[in-house]
Amino acid sequence: MKEATALIPQLTVDCIILGFHDNQLRVLLLRWKDTSFWSLPGGPVRQTESVDAAATRILRERTGLGAIYLQQFRVFGDEVRYSLEEVQEKLKHIFDPAIWYKRAISIGYYALVDYSKVTPLPDAYTDECRWWDIRDFPTLLFDHNHMVKLALEALRQQLSWQPVGNNLLPEPFTLPELQRLYETILGRSMDPRNFQRKMLSLGILERLETKRRGGAFRSPYLYRFIPEKYEAALKEGNLMIL
Template identity: 60%
Template sequence: MTYTEQLNAFYKMVSDECVQGVSLDCVIFGFHDTRLKVLLLRWKGTHEWCLPGGFIYKTESVDVAAERVLRERTGLDQLFLQQFHLFGDAVRYNREDTWQRQKMPMPFESRGWPERTLSIGYYAVVDQTKVMPTADFMTDECRWWEVSDLPSLLYDHRHIVEVALQTLRLQLSWQPIGLNLMPEKFTIPELQRLYEAVLGRSLDARNFHKKIMGLHILTRLDERRTGKAHKSPYLYQFDRENYKKALISGNLSFV
């Protein structure tokens, strides 16, 4: 089947089986090498990138649709996923210009979709080391990009990433973001670098250590991070019960 034939089959499926005029866009955050990153797709035959997204089948809920999109792109199930915004401006982007940037092998009008589409934004936070980025037939590549160094994005996806990042920062003190972004075992400096990456600013190491340890949300393990030039630091893991209590009370704020 040619690419054009695949597209025609896809558009027919969306028209027949999906809710019209509504789509999903997922901002999938990962953390690795002290950097906060976002998972993006590169459109087929172009240098243009976009967020993972999709449509809602008539037989599924919005949340189930978002979980499906996340699973298709990461290979993971049961991740922290949060609906954060409805993007519904009358004109969200230049549609014909976007169509040309995508180098679609058919006229814009042939798609046969509504003139206006609302997008429900979700964000997910994942342990990046567990993700297997997966492209689809419309894209050539699926990979991580640093939030501070995003490529050219299609549609209004740059704005969607910006709103998702603002939401992530606001919810850092009462959603299990650290628990989902960090590996199972980590050092306190590594945890501090996560908070700094999300907040976009430096934190005082002594104050951070004092606050984190005072919350009793970490359990020190009888293991150390080896291979460091200086003294090998202890490894920690989250005490899930105390972590949950700290989130409920909002004590994880570093504003």
């Protein structure tokens, strides 16, 4: 009873954690104990924390990262979001069916993380936590497939006003690598000259003296984001890219 009263009733947070690796945009998923069922990381909000703090806590527990880029993108509050009876049956060996909320409102967040720095960690109710290609992952429990779809739509809209590579690409990177990230998210190709011209015109990238050796491109220069210029441009709303 003490644990239950420490939570805000019927309010949960669900997190779409995105990383970029091998030219794939990937989403971090959990597999429930002794099942083949997957879902997004999430959980209830405590009485003693804000919803942003709850999302940060869940992300830290699943990724091992402390500083994470988070964006709240949607409140999921339909009266009927999924089949409660189906979920109760599939997870009855983990939770007493009687303890499920008849209705829950979830706040959706997406997180952009450096894939190379993440240590995927399952929680007490799951056996596995791992990355899946955003284009090819299993049917999820609850309404989580719908959540992933809307999070990806929100991310694509964000591409028009800020460079998400600041969160998804490890530094240093090349402009072709940055372009591949954008193309993967958008699902279409982009003109290299136009893309590079727009990115460099923002004044938030620093070209290093070293080059990337090997690979498909001919020794392109390496770049990094300039944090102070990036933050200043973001506050001024001066990051129109696409």
